[in-house]
Amino acid sequence: MEHITLEEYKQLQQKGNSKYKAKKTSIDGHRFDSLKESNYYEELKLRLRVGEIKGFCIQPTFILAPNLKYKADFIVFNNDGTSEIIDVKGMKTKEYIVKKKVFEDKFNLKIKEV
DSSP: OOOOHHHHHHHHHHHHHHHHOOBBBETEEEEEESSSHHHEEEHHHHHHTTTTTEEEEOOOEEEEEEEEEEEEEEEETTTOOOOOEOOOSSSHHHHHHHHHHHHHHHOOEEEOOO
């Protein structure tokens, strides 16, 4: 696991970047943790406009246990009535890996990583 000093963390916060070099962005009043995530949002808007999907939800939160939540990046509602839980990933943290396992076991659903 990568460690940074408190001073390095403060410098990263001032720059507006995470320690994983993801650049936070805002589109349509929504704040995204990375450019990759905001690009996926733009793709979903286009897919919705052309009728490829029924809709989508941004950053839904799931309660896994008391004081343990998982916030997905998107839920996509497909035309065939199915849905997908989407997580746009650049780096898988240990915390994410644990939450993914708990989520998939509890809800019997798979998280699609893009």
